[in-house]
Amino acid sequence: xxxxxxxxxxxxxxxxxxxxxxxxxxxxxxxxxxxxxxxxxxxxxxxxxxxxxxxxxxxxxxxxxxxxxxxxxxxxxxxxxxxxxxxxxxxxxxxxxxxxxxxxxxxxxxxxxxxxxxxxxxxxxxxxxxxxxxxxxxxxxxxxxxxxxxxxxxxxxxxxxxxxxxxxxxxxxxxxxxxxxxxxxxxxxxxxxxxxxxxxxxxxxxxxxxxxxxxxxxxxxxxxxxxxxxxxxxxxxxxxxxxx
Amino acid sequence: xxxxxxxxxxxxxxxxxxxxxxxxxxxxxxxxxxxxxxxxxxxxxxxxxxxxxxxxxxxxxxxxxxxxxxxxxxxxxxxxxxxxxxxxxxxxxxxxxxxxxxxxxxxxxxxxxxxxxxxxxxxxxxxxxxxxxxxxxxxxxxxxxxxxxxxxxxxxxxxxxxxxxxxxxxxxxxxxxxxxxxxxxxxxxxxxxxxxxxxxxxxxxxxxxxxxxxxxxxxxxxxxxxxxxxxxxxxxxxxxxxxxx
Numbered sequence: 001x002x003x004x005x006x007x008x009x010x011x012x013x014x015x016x017x018x019x020x021x022x023x024x025x026x027x028x029x030x031x032x033x034x035x036x037x038x039x040x041x042x043x044x045x046x047x048x049x050x051x052x053x054x055x056x057x058x059x060x061x062x063x064x065x066x067x068x069x070x071x072x073x074x075x076x077x078x079x080x081x082x083x084x085x086x087x088x089x090x091x092x093x094x095x096x097x098x099x100x101x102x103x104x105x106x107x108x109x110x111x112x113x114x115x116x117x118x119x120x121x122x123x124x125x126x127x128x129x130x131x132x133x134x135x136x137x138x139x140x141x142x143x144x145x146x147x148x149x150x151x152x153x154x155x156x157x158x159x160x161x162x163x164x165x166x167x168x169x170x171x172x173x174x175x176x177x178x179x180x181x182x183x184x185x186x187x188x189x190x191x192x193x194x195x196x197x198x199x200x201x202x203x204x205x206x207x208x209x210x211x212x213x214x215x216x217x218x219x220x221x222x223x224x225x226x227x228x229x230x231x232x233x234x235x236x237x238x239x240x241x242x243x244x
Numbered sequence: 245x246x247x248x249x250x251x252x253x254x255x256x257x258x259x260x261x262x263x264x265x266x267x268x269x270x271x272x273x274x275x276x277x278x279x280x281x282x283x284x285x286x287x288x289x290x291x292x293x294x295x296x297x298x299x300x301x302x303x304x305x306x307x308x309x310x311x312x313x314x315x316x317x318x319x320x321x322x323x324x325x326x327x328x329x330x331x332x333x334x335x336x337x338x339x340x341x342x343x344x345x346x347x348x349x350x351x352x353x354x355x356x357x358x359x360x361x362x363x364x365x366x367x368x369x370x371x372x373x374x375x376x377x378x379x380x381x382x383x384x385x386x387x388x389x390x391x392x393x394x395x396x397x398x399x400x401x402x403x404x405x406x407x408x409x410x411x412x413x414x415x416x417x418x419x420x421x422x423x424x425x426x427x428x429x430x431x432x433x434x435x436x437x438x439x440x441x442x443x444x445x446x447x448x449x450x451x452x453x454x455x456x457x458x459x460x461x462x463x464x465x466x467x468x469x470x471x472x473x474x475x476x477x478x479x480x481x482x483x484x485x486x487x488x489x
Contacts, residue, residue: 048366070370075368077367078368080366082367084359084363086359088362089360091358106367174472227359
């Protein structure tokens with residue numbers, strides 16, 4: 001379980017958000033939504049301590065990750081798989097090696113075991129035929145899927161998706177949403193999805209946290225969001241529907 | 245204030261690199277790749293730099309020292325001493341600030357703005373150990389080797405230029421070179437190259453590692469790394485000469 005308590009972050013004089021608190025239970029998919037530039041990705045990077053807050057705590061299974069020393073933080077991060085906005089694939093190596101990368105450094109697996117695990121991860125994302133492709137040959141959707149394969153190869157407890165459907169056509173975005181649902185169901189993973197794509201939220205999320213004007217403006221179940229009378233949230237949802 | 249802030253971040257990065265230099269298993273593979281990129285891949289440009297430096301120096305010295313009272317071996321002595329004590333190290337390092345420094349800053353800058361460094365950290369890697377330590381170590385280890393290449397080809401270029409221009413016979417050139425050869429000058433050249441290798445690679449790593457702002461940011465970090473690397477090499481050259489000679 002992830003507990004976010006009273007988190008505050010600013011860059012210099014610019015306050016990103018403050019007083020952010022919510023919980024993510026095991027097996028849930030939490031969507032963090034809000035307008036561009038409201039600090040969704042910044043919040044995501046606090047959940048595995050890639051960034052440090054000005055104040056507040058993130059508790060993972062009861063332990064405050066900001067009190068961990070550097071080695072413990074690195075061990076904690078291995079519980080997380082992360083899909084970055086631009087996929088963040090290593091462009092000096094091919095698809096297979098990108099997925100194999102964490103296995104080579106963090107496990108003592110033999111070459112045959114690495115191959116099996118990589119191919120299994122690529123099969124999950126329907127890219128078993130793209131193993132030998134260079135990353136420069138992959139389309140946007142394929143890059144996202146390779147990013148997901150790399151994120152799950154160490155069998156993490158949590159996956160964080162940063163704008164998983166941004167820049168994709170609607171059909172490919174739907175495939176990614178299906179993939180996120182399939183990851184949650186098949187691998188029993190807790191997921192955190194940062195997005196401003198309301199279609200994606202409705203497809204994948206159990207709960208929603210809405211960031212607005214430097215604070216956590218609303219949080220609750222997706223079903224409650226649909227019937228909420230929260231003005232800013234309604235305005236945000238309507239703007240998204242209008243775009244559709 | 246801005247410069248103090250930059251100095252603080254640079255020192256902090258070096259401290260992290262020093263602390264993580266014990267994690268050999270993390271950067272072993274990258275170190276061997278960097279040794280090849282910094283050392284082996286730079287040999288052709290350093291050979292050319294050495295040959296032309298020695299050749300031009302010989303022709304200019306012969307032009308300036310045209311006198312019946314100055315033996316021709318003096319030209320060999322001046323050229324070889326200048327190459328060993330100054331030119332092989334400084335000119336090579338200025339060239340390497342462009343070749344190695346720009347590459348390192350661009351690689352790390354691109355990795356930063358495309359979130360590849362965040363991806364490494366989020367997997368549990370120590371990105372400083374993985375990316376910075378092998379590049380700086382490769383600079384420290386390979387620059388002295390490139391100094392040998394630059395010196396040998398510089399003197400060879402001088403001999404060739406003297407011979408083909410008909411102004412200095414090889415025997416006279418080499419006699420002068422041997423007569424005024426001091427081993428300390430070579431040791432001084434090695435010390436300089438170790439310092440220059442450290443400066444160029446660490447500054448480039450710093451500029452690339454903290455790059456921000458997309459393609460323009462990477463371009464700026466590359467330019468800054470090259471310019472700052474060159475300036476610091478010249479400054480360090482002066483300080484080392486003042487301290488050690």
